[in-house]
Amino acid sequence: xxxxxxxxxxxxxMVLGCSCAGVVLAGSCTVNxxxxxxxxxxxxxxxxxxxxxxxxxxxxxTVSCVGIASPASYSIALGGSLHGAGNGIDVxxxxxxTQGGALMAYNLFTSATYGTVWGNGxxxxxxxxxxxxxxxxxxxxxxxxxxAAQAALRAGSYADxxxxxxxxxx
Numbered sequence: 001x002x003x004x005x006x007x008x009x010x011x012x013x014m015v016l017g018c019s020c021a022g023v024v025l026a027g028s029c030t031v032n033x034x035x036x037x038x039x040x041x042x043x044x045x046x047x048x049x050x051x052x053x054x055x056x057x058x059x060x061x062t063v064s065c066v067g068i069a070s071p072a073s074y075s076i077a078l079g080g081s082l083h084g085a086g087n088g089i090d091v092x093x094x095x096x097x098t099q100g101g102a103l104m105a106y107n108l109f110t111s112a113t114y115g116t117v118w119g120n121g122x123x124x125x126x127x128x129x130x131x132x133x134x135x136x137x138x139x140x141x142x143x144x145x146x147x148a149a150q151a152a153l154r155a156g157s158y159a160d161x162x163x164x165x166x167x168x169x170x
Contacts, residue, residue: 027067029131031076031166033059036108036144043153055146056114061127063138063166068131072170075128076140077120078108079163089119094158102152108162109143118142120165131168 036059045052063074080088083095084103093103108118110125117124127140 027065027069029063029065029068029074029166029168031061031063031164033061033142033164035059036142038106038144038146041104041146041150041153043150045149052148052151054148057144059142059144061140061142061164063129063140065131065137066135068133068136070170071133072131072168073128074131074169075121075126075167077126077165077167078118078124079120079165081160081162083160087123089117089123092160092162094160096154096156097159098156099154101154101156102150104146104150104153104158106144106146106160109145112141112143114143114145 036057038055038057041055042050042052044050061076063076078089081092081094082088084091084093084105091105092107093105095103110116110118110127118127119125127142129138129140
């Protein structure tokens with residue numbers, strides 16, 4: 001039964017990656033995240049025994065700026081998944097990095113209600129804020145969800161790397 005238990009509880013890991021910088025008048029800004037981890041996922045449901053439920057988690061995205069000469073605003077767009085079909089934003093997919101097989105559907109959202117997918121502004125919403133004069137740091141919470149009952153998944157670690165783009169608006 002140990003093998004069966006392993007099959008039922010694949011581990012997940014998802015990384016938001018960005019090493020982007022934008023010039024803001026006389027200053028500069030960077031955006032980064034340590035990523036989001038969903039933990040173990042139960043893909044199957046058996047009445048009275050096991051239940052597959054949505055798996056949720058949060059991550060922080062930080063905008064750090066130095067030497068800003070005049071107040072401004074910014075937005076952070078999130079690109080599409082590197083895996084799967086479609087635009088990669090309406091539904092994002094993680095790849096099983098150890099076993100291959102079916103992709104795991106997931107998505108990232110701008111609020112705890114999971115109502116608006118974090119996207120590129122044309123598809124989904126953006127994160128954003130204001131930049132005061134001088135040095136500053138703003139932190140945003142990102143909300144992730146893996147839908148229940150993805151029974152075709154194999155045991156293993158799942159990952160995706162999604163690009164973030166910071167845009168300055170004077």
